[in-house]
Amino acid sequence: MAKLVWKKFPHAEKAFVYAGAALKKNWERLHRGDCEPFPADVAVQEAWRLYHQGEFQKACEAGLAAGLEGYNAANKATMIYATYLEDDDKRKLELYQIISARCEELQQAQPKIANAYYFQAYALGRYSQGISVLNALTQGLGGKIKLALEKVLKLEPRHAEAHSALGAYHAEVVDKVGAMIGKLTYGASKDVAVKHFETALKFAPDSAIACIEYANALVMLFGQSHMDEAVKLYEKAAAATPVDAMERLDVELAKSELED
Secondary structure (H helix, E strand, O other), X not given: OOOOOOOOOOOOOHHHOOOOOHHHHHHHXXXXXXXXXXXXXXXXXXXXXXXXXXXXXXXXXXXXXXXXXXXXXXXXXXXXXXXXXXXXXXXXXXXXXXXXXXHXXXXXXXXXXXXXXXXXXXXXXXXXXXXXXXXXXXXXXHHHHHHHHHHHHHHOOOOHHHHHHHHHHHHHHHHHXXXXXXXXXXXXXXXXXXXXXXXXXXXXXXXXXXXXXXXXXXXXXXXXXHHHHHHHHHHHHHOOOOOOHHHXXXXXXXXXXXXX
């Protein structure tokens, strides 16, 4: 992976550089969505600093160099890079598979780390979208994603990003196979989707991505009848103040969706 040069984060800002004690001081806000605990290892702290400022390749390399303790930083850097900046579809899928494999290694070694399951669920979810959700469901990936997200919420009930992801899972399944098959075969429902999105916004009210995912789900599940609500969520996301590179990419996504 290191041999390939990753694309640069295009919105570098001094505000996203958390030097010295600033990282710990801002940690709660930076990780409100994923509930990642502050790392004791200074090498892992540095990997997260690089991640937050948008140096995704350096963050991944630094995280991997720090061993298992740095896997979460490496994985989140890889998944945000793959989602927003990598434009080669085949490469995206490869990166998601790499993340999933690293997550399994971390789960085996340290089974109580919530983000070892969350980052895997995220990677498999994006992979599923890349190969088509129906195709992924026939491969059994849907069940794997759902189990991983439920595990996250057992370990960390306030994990806003996992609530959003589980909401998206329910919405995608119902959208692709219908409400009845979705409920009977995959345990998916519209009501549960909405409940998870509402919970995500309760725990992370300023999260642009929670607003975006909820808006997408409302349109997917209810069509034009919820379009006004979806637009308001996009407007809220576009008006959010980002505190790091990932959040800036989320805000830019919301702005581009509103323009469309």
